[in-house]
Structure formats: C-alpha cells, structure tokens
Amino acid sequence: MPWKKNLINLTLISVFTIFASAYQWSEEDFIQFISDKLNKYRGTWPVEKAYLHLDKPYYVTGDTLWFKAYLAEGSLHLADSASNLLYVDLIEQRSGNNAALRRVQMSGGAGHGEFVLSDSIASGAYTIRAYTNWMRNSPEEFFFQKSIYVFNYQENKVQPNVPGPVDLQFFPEGGHLVADVNTRIAFKAVNATGSGQDVAGFVLSQGGDTVASFKSEHLGMGRFQFAAKAGETYQAFVRGEGGKITAIPFPKVEDTGYTMVIDNLSNPLKMRVIAYAKMPGKSEIPVHIVGHARGIVAFVAKGKIGSRGLLMQLPTTELPDGITHLTLFDDTNKPVCERLVFVNHARSLRVAVKPSKPEYKPREKVNLEVMVTDSAGKPVEANLSLAVTDAGQLLQPAFAQNIVSYLLLSSDLKGSIEQSAYYFDPENSERKIHLDYVMMTHGWTRFRWEDVLSDSIPPVKRYVEQGITLEGDAKRNNRKLTEKTALSLYLSNDSLSTFMTSETAENGHFTIYNLVFSDSLQLRLQGMNKKGNQNLSFAINPFDPPRASVVRIPFKPVTVDAQRLADFLKNAAQDQDIARKIRESRERLLREVTIKAKKESPRDARKLYSSADATLKVTQQMASGNMSVLDMLQGRVAGVSVTGSGMNAVVSIRGNRGEPLFVLDGMPVDKSLIASLNVYDVESIDVLKGPSAAIFGSRGGNGVIAVLTKRGNDNYDYSQDIVPGVLVTKIAGFHVPREFYSPKYGPANAPDPTPDFRSTIFWAPMLHTGRDGKARVSYYHSDATSPAEIQVEVLSPTGQPGFGKSAYSVR
Structure with missing residues (x-):
C-alpha cells in the first residue's frame, strides 16, 4: 500500500514552524523507541476485525436472517486473517441471553450462514455479534455488533421512541482545558435511546456571566471556542422543552498543562498542528508529535513549544484512508495530549451495480452486473455479497453502517457511530466538518499508550483457532488425575473417519485443537494410565460464549415506516399461513394413507396425564x-x-x-x-x-x-x-450454510399459483469478481410491483472495502 512506503523513510515528512519556535528533525532514538514499542505491542496483540452484511434491516418471527461474514487483519485490513473460525451469535437485548450460535468457517476472510427465526422466538430487540476466539482477549466492544429488531407478525403499529433525558458531554480538544489558553470544546448529546439529540445552551462563569453559547449542528454534536480563566469554575446549561433549563457539568480548568489544536479541513494536502503549553519555569519545551494509523507509525516530528506556541504543517497525502491518531509527548516522553483526525483520499473501491434494464415486470427474470474498480478506475478481483429487497416492505435506514464505514471508522472508536455512512457520501457537503466532530467526541479504543510503553506486555489468554477445539477433563472416582494419561480418539461422521492419540495434562485436562468438520462429529474417547487402569470418566466442556451487556431501555433500533411495516407483517403472516396449510395438507395425506387403525399401547407409569x-x-x-x-x-x-x-x-x-x-x-x-x-x-x-x-x-x-x-x-x-x-x-462443528431459495418462473416452468411477496427478493453472499472486475447474477422477481433496492458490499484481498447500491422499478 502507498502509505507503507512512507514508514521506511520518516524524514521525508516536511514540518514547518512559526511563532519564533525552533524545530529540528526527529531524533532517531525516539523514532526507534516508539516504533519498537508499537511493533512489539502489535506483535503480541495483533488485531482482527469482523464484519457482517445482513440481507435486510429488520425481521419477523418465522423469517430467516441471512448474513455474509468478513474477517480482516486490523491494521491493513487484509482479507485473509489468521483465524478460520468465526462465532456469530444472536443476543436478546433485554435479558442478555444467547438465543442462537453459529460457528462459521472462514476461507480467505469470507464465510456465510443464517439464523432461522422460528415462530417461538420472542419478538423484540436483538444484537447480532461476530467474533473470533482471538478477539476475546479484548473487551466485548471490539466485537462486531449490530442491533436488529424481530417483529411478531401480529404487531400492527410502530411504537414511537420516547427521547427521555439527554446526556450531554464536553470534550476539550487535545483532552485538557488549561487556564488562559484559547482552545475548542466539542460536545455530544444523546437521548435515552442512544441517538444524537439536538441541543442548545450556554456556559456561565461562577459569577453568573455568560461566557459562551453552543448549539448542535449534526446528530447532537458541535463545538465552540473557549478561553478558560485561572481560578474560575464553569457550569453549562441546556434549554429543554418548554424553556426548561438543566444544569450540565463542565470540564474542570487545569492551572498547568498542554493543549493541541488540529486543523485537518482547510488544506486537503496538509494538516496544521498547533500546540500550547503552560508550565511554570519553562520558556521552551521540547516535544514530539507521533502519528500512527491503526497501530503503525506514520510519522514522528519534534519541535519546541515557545511562549507563542508551536505550529507544524504535516503532509497527509501519504497517510492511509481512515483514522490517524496524533499524540503529543512532553520533554519526559510522556503522552500529554491526544487527537484523532480522519483522512479520506477516497481510495475505497468503486462499486457499480447495473440491472440489464431500468424496469421489470412481476416474476420477470432480472439480470444484474456488478463492476468493481479501484480509485484509478482499474478492475479489481474481490469478494462481495449482494442483497435485493422489496422497497415496498422494507425501509433501509438512512446512511446505515456498511463495510467501508465500519472498517475505516466505527471499528476503531468508542461507542456507537450513528449514521456512519453519512461521512462517506460525497453528496453531503458538510460531512468533513461533521466527521471532525466525531473525531473530537469519540476516543481511540484499540490500545492505551500506558500499555504500549510498559516494559512488560501481559501474555494473551486465548489463541487463534484454525478449526474446532475439543476441550474437557478426565477424572478417576470423581477426583482430578495426578499424572498424564494417554488418550485415544475415534472421530467419524458420514464423510470422515479418523483415529487420533493425545494425552491429558497432569490434572486431567485435555485439549484437541484444529478439528475441521461440518455439522457434527461422533466421538469415541478412551483413556488409560500407565498401569492399564481404564476406570475414567470424561466431561466435554461446552462452548462458553462471552457475556453480553443487558439493554434495559425498550426501543426499536430500526427506522420503520408504518405503511411498509404493515405490508411487511401482512405478507409475512400470509407466507406463514401458506406454509402452515402446506404442512397440514401433507399431514392429512399421510394420515389418510398410512393409518389404518389405532394401536393400543400400554400406559407409561411416568405420565400422570393421558396425552x-x-x-x-x-x-x-x-x-x-x-x-x-x-x-x-x-x-x-x-x-x-x-x-x-x-x-x-x-x-x-x-x-x-x-x-x-x-x-x-x-x-x-x-x-x-x-x-x-x-x-x-x-x-x-x-x-x-x-x-x-x-x-x-x-x-x-x-x-x-x-x-x-x-x-x-x-x-x-x-x-x-x-x-x-x-x-x-x-x-x-462448523455450521453448514443453507442455500437461499429463489423460485424460477418463466414459460419453461409450470405456473405457480402461490403468492410470492418475498421481502428479501435475492441474496448472494459468496460472489467474486473476475479479472475484468465484474460479477453477474440472475434471478426472478417476486409478485411485488414496488421498487427493488440492491446493496453490494465488497472487500478485496489487499484490504480495500467498497459499497454500492442501485434500484429498479417494477410494473
């Protein structure tokens, strides 16, 4: 990748200073120190990122949830990550219970599967998660997580979300509010549902004077200039409904410290870094500014903060797309300020989706062509997934997260990024400044400098899985063993039969790694100690999924149009009714043909009931x-x-x-x-x-x-x-994915009188483009006369993500 070349020769970065500040090239020892620390940390704790593309935004009981899984290395987003096993589970948000689990086999960073949402599943909000065993070394917030809603087909209206109380937080740029230093303060307000809430308010000094006012500009976020005074305390106030005024805590003013202001918007080729310091007894303070992108050092620069501050202009042309993390180190090499900036050179893949014609008839054959190119227009071979949905039943959320916004933005930040695709849509003229608000109000999550700079990095507890792990314990007379014991294993299913040997640890624990098989495997496990004693008992440890956070606030994490929802539930009820009648018809036919008489069977003494x-x-x-x-x-x-x-x-x-x-x-x-x-x-x-x-x-x-x-x-x-x-x-073993059923119509097939109102019209999770960058699919449309929406998500082997969408009319 282009930006990696720049890491080899760090002195190529030009840095200029004004305000009478001194500057010299970065010292090789500090560069080597920071690079070694980051490389050692990344070597011990490499990052994996998982992403799921779902066929639609919400579901109904009796439906099938289809997903495509992508797994990438965390720094360069290379598609073939180390793990070959991805866990995908469905969590009920109210209880935190694991409703279903799939073990997905990954090949080249891609896999797929589904969840059948049986009619016995409770309706409500769910979280679908994706993670590897290696990712479990980090907190749950590093897993891929997406909120969905499962409706009951008997529901007939949308319950409105009640905003509730507003949580407003202030974020001084660089992390600190230092007395007598003019800086910028960003803020973010969210309501009880976790969504951004527009706010307006003001800041009062302890004497009751209004020193600043603020008003959100985008999804509850904004920023304003502020100059704190020494010895002063401040209080913020928000104007609510009906003119109600609510007091909000304001950051504490520090008498000494550092501030760092970043301008990443004025010049598309450079960013300006302005640093100030207020440290008694120091007129000039040597500092370093380190920039890294997803844990890889991008540049190290050194300067001196004088009485009028320090300004550096850093080229951004060779930085990768995504988040660059800037850290200011003081003269003791301690990190004192941090700021995130987003660099977008529009290097993501271009995805063009072209139906063979703009309009089709119900049940007509549809031909689609997907063309994937890089930013220079050259064709790209890539892995992709495609979903076609009925726009008359499903409303796609505005600027919903996709693989581009997740890998480049959401996966490296704290908290949920609302409408993350908004910041990648060139039609949104204010997206860059709004994205800078996101950078100021969300922190970096991948590591802390305290951990990186530590002399000892704690060892990881979980390992990379290439296959299924069989783990358990052997005991004798219900007691732990005191010596290693030989084990023999016979494994078999319809297509596999193999014999293996292993041994337990001295305490009886045993682990068999990297078993590769689908569905299930019959196991015959036998152990014998050196004296030939076989009197052992075995216990196989079941998979223990990570605990999920319980969401106690009731809300629907989807945007649902009332009419679309009514059509969606109506058609879902109709489909389930048809399926039920088919089953009943088959059952009646079976009874009429096979049952001649009722056989009397002896009563089971264990049953108090008759039937x-x-x-x-x-x-x-x-x-x-x-x-x-x-x-x-x-x-x-x-x-x-x-x-x-x-x-x-x-x-x-x-x-x-x-x-x-x-x-x-x-x-x-x-x-x-x-x-x-x-x-x-x-x-x-x-x-x-x-x-x-x-x-x-x-x-x-x-x-x-x-x-x-x-x-x-x-x-x-x-x-x-x-x-x-x-x-x-x-x-x-590994989940065996089902194939998406797509009916075939046309003159060569007998007419099918069954109504067809699929909400997901077509789903193709494992498509690949050829050398020409193209992939083609064909399917038959449903009976719906509403428009069809097409969404495509792409990841190339070199780590470039892409997203595209299109639509066609039906009459």
Whole structure:
C-alpha cells in the first residue's frame, strides 16, 4: 500500500514552524523507541476485525436472517486473517441471553450462514455479534455488533421512541482545558435511546456571566471556542422543552498543562498542528508529535513549544484512508495530549451495480452486473455479497453502517457511530466538518499508550483457532488425575473417519485443537494410565460464549415506516399461513394413507396425564447438534420459547408469564437438573399447555415440560450403558450454510399459483469478481410491483472495502 512506503523513510515528512519556535528533525532514538514499542505491542496483540452484511434491516418471527461474514487483519485490513473460525451469535437485548450460535468457517476472510427465526422466538430487540476466539482477549466492544429488531407478525403499529433525558458531554480538544489558553470544546448529546439529540445552551462563569453559547449542528454534536480563566469554575446549561433549563457539568480548568489544536479541513494536502503549553519555569519545551494509523507509525516530528506556541504543517497525502491518531509527548516522553483526525483520499473501491434494464415486470427474470474498480478506475478481483429487497416492505435506514464505514471508522472508536455512512457520501457537503466532530467526541479504543510503553506486555489468554477445539477433563472416582494419561480418539461422521492419540495434562485436562468438520462429529474417547487402569470418566466442556451487556431501555433500533411495516407483517403472516396449510395438507395425506387403525399401547407409569399437547422424540441427530435438553426444544415446538443456552436458558410457553414446571420421569425437579442431563439419555420431551397441565395443579399454571429418559423406561436395554473409561458422544462443528431459495418462473416452468411477496427478493453472499472486475447474477422477481433496492458490499484481498447500491422499478 502507498502509505507503507512512507514508514521506511520518516524524514521525508516536511514540518514547518512559526511563532519564533525552533524545530529540528526527529531524533532517531525516539523514532526507534516508539516504533519498537508499537511493533512489539502489535506483535503480541495483533488485531482482527469482523464484519457482517445482513440481507435486510429488520425481521419477523418465522423469517430467516441471512448474513455474509468478513474477517480482516486490523491494521491493513487484509482479507485473509489468521483465524478460520468465526462465532456469530444472536443476543436478546433485554435479558442478555444467547438465543442462537453459529460457528462459521472462514476461507480467505469470507464465510456465510443464517439464523432461522422460528415462530417461538420472542419478538423484540436483538444484537447480532461476530467474533473470533482471538478477539476475546479484548473487551466485548471490539466485537462486531449490530442491533436488529424481530417483529411478531401480529404487531400492527410502530411504537414511537420516547427521547427521555439527554446526556450531554464536553470534550476539550487535545483532552485538557488549561487556564488562559484559547482552545475548542466539542460536545455530544444523546437521548435515552442512544441517538444524537439536538441541543442548545450556554456556559456561565461562577459569577453568573455568560461566557459562551453552543448549539448542535449534526446528530447532537458541535463545538465552540473557549478561553478558560485561572481560578474560575464553569457550569453549562441546556434549554429543554418548554424553556426548561438543566444544569450540565463542565470540564474542570487545569492551572498547568498542554493543549493541541488540529486543523485537518482547510488544506486537503496538509494538516496544521498547533500546540500550547503552560508550565511554570519553562520558556521552551521540547516535544514530539507521533502519528500512527491503526497501530503503525506514520510519522514522528519534534519541535519546541515557545511562549507563542508551536505550529507544524504535516503532509497527509501519504497517510492511509481512515483514522490517524496524533499524540503529543512532553520533554519526559510522556503522552500529554491526544487527537484523532480522519483522512479520506477516497481510495475505497468503486462499486457499480447495473440491472440489464431500468424496469421489470412481476416474476420477470432480472439480470444484474456488478463492476468493481479501484480509485484509478482499474478492475479489481474481490469478494462481495449482494442483497435485493422489496422497497415496498422494507425501509433501509438512512446512511446505515456498511463495510467501508465500519472498517475505516466505527471499528476503531468508542461507542456507537450513528449514521456512519453519512461521512462517506460525497453528496453531503458538510460531512468533513461533521466527521471532525466525531473525531473530537469519540476516543481511540484499540490500545492505551500506558500499555504500549510498559516494559512488560501481559501474555494473551486465548489463541487463534484454525478449526474446532475439543476441550474437557478426565477424572478417576470423581477426583482430578495426578499424572498424564494417554488418550485415544475415534472421530467419524458420514464423510470422515479418523483415529487420533493425545494425552491429558497432569490434572486431567485435555485439549484437541484444529478439528475441521461440518455439522457434527461422533466421538469415541478412551483413556488409560500407565498401569492399564481404564476406570475414567470424561466431561466435554461446552462452548462458553462471552457475556453480553443487558439493554434495559425498550426501543426499536430500526427506522420503520408504518405503511411498509404493515405490508411487511401482512405478507409475512400470509407466507406463514401458506406454509402452515402446506404442512397440514401433507399431514392429512399421510394420515389418510398410512393409518389404518389405532394401536393400543400400554400406559407409561411416568405420565400422570393421558396425552401431551406436543411430544418431541429425541433422535441421535437431534441430540448431536445440541448441548442440553433445553437447546433441543429451541424452535422445535410451537409456542415454546427458549432463549440462552445451558444453565442460562430461559423457557416460556406462549401465553404464560413465568417459567413452566419441569418434570423428570414423573417427578417435579429444578430446571438446573433438566439442563444438566446428558442429551443422549433423553428419550422424549412432552409439552403440556393450559388445560392439559391442570393435573399438576397450581404448579402447572405456566405449563409443563416433562422429560422422559431412556433409563426411566421399563424397557431400557442396560447393555447400552457406557463402558467405564470410554465416552461416546457427538460434538458440534462448523455450521453448514443453507442455500437461499429463489423460485424460477418463466414459460419453461409450470405456473405457480402461490403468492410470492418475498421481502428479501435475492441474496448472494459468496460472489467474486473476475479479472475484468465484474460479477453477474440472475434471478426472478417476486409478485411485488414496488421498487427493488440492491446493496453490494465488497472487500478485496489487499484490504480495500467498497459499497454500492442501485434500484429498479417494477410494473
């Protein structure tokens, strides 16, 4: 990349000073010191970034959420990152429970998958997350996270968001408000939903004089000039609805310190850095200014702050697109001021989406061509994903985040960046100054200088995963082992059969790394110590997803048009009704053909009830894909909702507020006991609702989940008991993506009378452009006569992102 060449010869950067300030070229020892520290830190803590392209902005129960996953190295955004396993999960925001999880196999930084949102899933706000095991060494805020909303198709109106109280914060440029130094103060106001809120107000001195006024310009953000006086304290006030005045804390004035003001807007080729210092007893203070882009040193410059300050003009032509982080180091090499600037040379990929014609008819074949070029107009081979949606049902949010705005902006900042694509749209004439407000009000998140400059960097706790990890513990007589024990593993599924050997640690813990298989794998694990003693027991550790933050404020994190929502839910209800009738028709046909008479079967003594409202027969395949009994219920029984997994799962039966009564082989038990059962010991699960549960009295008021085990059956074959020292089980592997169904119409196919009002008309997650930079797709449009919207997201192997959109009419 062009900007990397500049890192080799740092002295090429021209720096000029005025205000009678002295300047000399950067010292090689300090350059080497900073470069070594950053390189060592990056070598120990390299960054990965994950991004998901979803097929649409919101969903309905019974729908399918399709996603394309991108995984990139964090500094240069190279598409092929180290990890080959990406975890994608769906978190219910109110409870923080993990509703579903996918293990996505990544190849060349790309993968895809889906979540089937069964009709038992609770409607509401969800967060979809994407992260690797390596990314778990850092806080959750480094994961890719996107809020979505799942509607129930019976909902018929949009509940308006109530703004609530406003949170207003002030940010002195460079980080400090120093007495008798004129600087700029940025501010940002957000409401209770987390969205920017327009505000206006003023600042009073302790004597009650108005010394400044402010008014937001964009999404609750703005800035104003301010000169603090020594010994003075200030208070800000905001004018609310009805003229109400609210007091807001204002930054404290520091008697001594440094300030740094950046002008990155006046000149497209250079940025001006102006630094001031107020330090008693020092007339000239040697300082360094270090600029790095995503952890790679871009320049180091040295100057002296005199009585009239220091000004440097730094060329930006060789800096990469994205955030450059400027830090002012004092004469003791301590970081004292920081400021972010955004550099945009428009080097992102150009994505042109061209339908073969501007207008189509319902169910007509549509041909699309996607052309990807670089900023110079040359074709680019790249990986891309394409979504076509019905604009009559779905309203795309204004300036919603895309892969360009995420990789270059949002992924390196604290907090949520609202309407992040706004800052990359050339039609927005004020976008550059508004983006500078973002730079002043959001901090850098990737590292702290204290950690980088530390003599010792703490070792990482989690590793890079190339495949599935099998981890567990072996015990003897329920006690930890005291010596290493040899293990033999036999792994098999429909397409794989292999034998492996390993050994435990002295405490019995064992880990098998980088297993590559899809769906599930049958495991036969056996251990033997040096004396030939096989009397061991094994426990496989289930995957423990990272904890999610609970969002307690109710809101819909989407922009929804009332009419579009009504059409969306109406069509969703119609589609589900058609699917239900097809299932019922097949069931009736099956009963008419195969059932001749009802066979009397002996009554099961474990059942107090005569019949259940629903019965789930547990098969080997069903058990192999789930870690607990409650996981098996998820999405398989209508009206039963299971959120979370394992011991954290929450179960409810539609129409009831509390959790149902849990019964094991006829005896009421705690949910924890049900969750801890071995899934392969379960024979069937009965669900009782309403009147059917009345036999259990008031305890069954919220319904009953009755679990029947194989061992509890009088006809259980005890020869099937597991041999001591041997564990036979199944483990989950990479998710096997489903193929998006796209119907085929036309004269060669029989007419289909079924109404077709897909909200997602077409989804193609794994497209590639050729040497000519082009990719082509074809599909048939739905019955809708509203316009179709097309969105394409792209990432090249060299780390260049791109985004494009288009539309066509239907009549």
